[in-house]
Amino acid sequence: MDVLDLSRLQFGVTTVYHFLFVPITISLSFLVAGMQTAWVRTNNEKWLRATKFFGKIFLINFAMGVVTGIVQEFQFGM
Structure with a gap:
């Protein structure tokens, strides 16, 4: 594997983990708000x-979502 393939693999893994944390965080926010109510x-x-x-x-x-999001920003080159 060359550097380009490894970079794509790293970006893919980071993106998958980030997109796992986003819906879980949104769902947990509604769950916690409902339980507090x-x-x-x-x-x-x-x-x-x-x-x-x-x-x-x-x-x-x-x-964890913030951490993976920051890593993604660096991978985007922002």
Whole structure:
């Protein structure tokens, strides 16, 4: 494999991982917002625990999406 093929492989892997993180982050934002709303309305502690748990997953996922997005910007040459 030459440099061009390796560069294309690296770009493809980075893009696939970035596009996996984007829909998961969007879905988790709605999920966390819904659980937070349920906790405010019912004042049930299970919703608060679930919100905190999925909120942490959301933050990790968001951070990974930012990292892969920044790497993609450098690969685009921006």
